[in-house]
Amino acid sequence: MSPVLPPSGRPTREALAAAGVCAVLLVIDAGVVSRTGVGLAVVASGALALGTAAGVLPAYRAGRQWTACAMSLTAAGVSLLTTSLVRGTVLQRTPGWAELVGLLGVLCLSCRYGRPLPLMLSALASFVAVVRLFGRASSLFSTPVLDQIDGLFPLLPAAFALLGGYLRTEDGRRHTAAERVRHFERLDLARDLHDHVAHYVTAIVVQAQAGEHIAARDPDTARQLFGNIEKTGQEGLTAMSRLVRLLREPGTEQQAPVTPVMTTVENLVRRFSTPGQHAWLNVEDDLDSTAWSPQLARSVERVVQEGLTNIRKHARSATTVHVLLAADGNRLVIRVRDDAARQQCGRMRFRPSGFGLVGLTERVAELGGELTSGPMPEGGWELAASLPVK
Template identity: 70%
Template sequence: MFPLRPRSAPGSLAMAGPCALLLLLDGAVVSRSGLGATFLTSGAVVSGLAAGTLYAYRAGREWPAAALAATAATVSLLMTSLVERTVLQRTPGWAELLGLLVLLCLTCRYGRRLPLVLTAVGLFVAVVRMQGRAPALTDLPVLDRIDGLFTLLPIGFALLGGYLRAEDGRRRAATERVRQSERLDLARDLHDHVAHYVTAMVVQAQAGEHTVERDPGMARELFANIERTGQDGLVAMSRMVRLLRDTGDAGAAPVAPAMTTVEALVHRFSSPGQHAWLNVADGVDSSTWSPQLAKSVERLVQEGLTNIRKHARTATTVHVLLATEGDRLVVRVRDDAARSQRGRMRFGPSGFGLVGLTERVAELGGELTSGPMPEGGWELAASIPMR
């Protein structure tokens, strides 16, 4: 996986000021000669290459960035060789030194493995070789007590780059976990929406096929319900697509209250010969629910009703119950179909519905159960903490 790329250029701008000051410092101590001009030019070139390398990494061009860094190391090594053969310079070139150290840090943070090794070695050698054109450390305040300064500096900046690289990796992993969680959440939503609306359409179409000759009026009503259900499904799909396409919150569709959504689900479920009832206990207040709890309740009711349409065709009465037990919300979806009459519909079970519900409820610290009731019928039940 590619490393994280810098998203803007504040680093280049921040480095420009110190490099300019260091170039002025270098210009104050070098001789007024061709060699001095070459010395200052070398510092300016290395600083400019450091800025160019940052831009190259920002554009995702790792190899051009490595080439720029290698060029900077080569320029510095050539300058060091020229100074060593000519005169004993009284400064290593502070702007050039800063540029090399920044390049080393950038390379260790963003470079790929092969260009990282090749470039980092060249930059490290270039910094170490600069000690040959520096004044004796005993002549410098504070630095006179540090042994191997030109070895410690590149090691420190390389470690800094490695640390930032590790932080990038941790941030990338955290981002991927969030994206994976969102993908799973959207997959569960997609399954719930498609299964709910398509199942309702298929069941009503099958019923209409058997009643079209016997009771044309009921058949027309069923086909009208199919059309309405299909339109509702398209609206739900359009809303989900907008959520996937929108990057901000400004264009997000308004979210209906959870109890309103539950009431609409139960109302749409009722059909000739199969009635659904919603019973809400006095202690239930949906306005106090967290968004996660509200969404889980909606999905529980939706999945329970969808499974009844799939597997409990003979059910005549469906009850959706919402109540509280202490600090927990209890949601039950029950039907009165006999166990021996279940599963006659020709629907291939995907298994994803209950799996998604189990994950949702478990994330909130709740429990989900599904099975036959002693008095007959089937129940999907969940107990979820409200806090």
């Protein structure tokens, strides 16, 4: 998995505070080291290490892994050369605090964002450079308090490497969670697009095909069908515009008016009826749709919509369609039935896409429900869903 990088932008207050701390460290180093070339080398190496820590993050953000690795190797190499120079002349009373902080920052960032090979090279070089800094401050750890922890100094870079690894793991978890959310959002969007497009386009095609056959012998009914086609097309455009608006303008879903689910279902059933094919809605008397959650109400609407759409597509001989909503204990049962024979002759009106029932099954399963579809013993076809009422 690729490392997850923070977004770029203007410096934050934290970044400005970090820059202030780095400046203080450089001032401390400049005030402690000797006024010689060696002292200047310590300060310069510290400035380079801090600059590298600040520069590798933009390099990682831009995807320049080897550039970041080269910067890390350069800072570590300069630190090792400075350490050799100091040990070959005179011991300083400071390891170069700016240098130490910078190298630890580089090590942590490498372990957090680096890819395997650049990570190993830069982390190893930074680790060795930090451990070697201990030799430049042996007298510092001879004080009564610090002399007890001098042996723990090599654990300091290990701790920062582990910190980088931990942050890398957390980044991966957040990335996985975000990908999971985006995956479900894409599925939900695909289901909504299919439901809207299939429902309205199917209604248009069915009525257009019916009008083609009856235009000559029944002009009045044909005119009615073509009027219905125009109305259905306008409703489809309105539904698609609403869906696109929700995608383009985040937050408009809270502003959009909410139609009661039973009103939506009644409209679906009412609009379904055509000459020679009538639909009926039966709702159990004690069914309280106002207590349904938004997810349940939306799923009920989609089950009814998909059932009616499939009847329009594949049940040309159906004359009666029943939509039934009833309670079964703590579950809601939705049934969409037709009386058509599935053994039909003639050309098929639609090529099955296979996405409608798949998306509906996913939607129902997310709520802990079950979806079934198949022929009934007395003839006809039934799409049934059982959903828990929460």
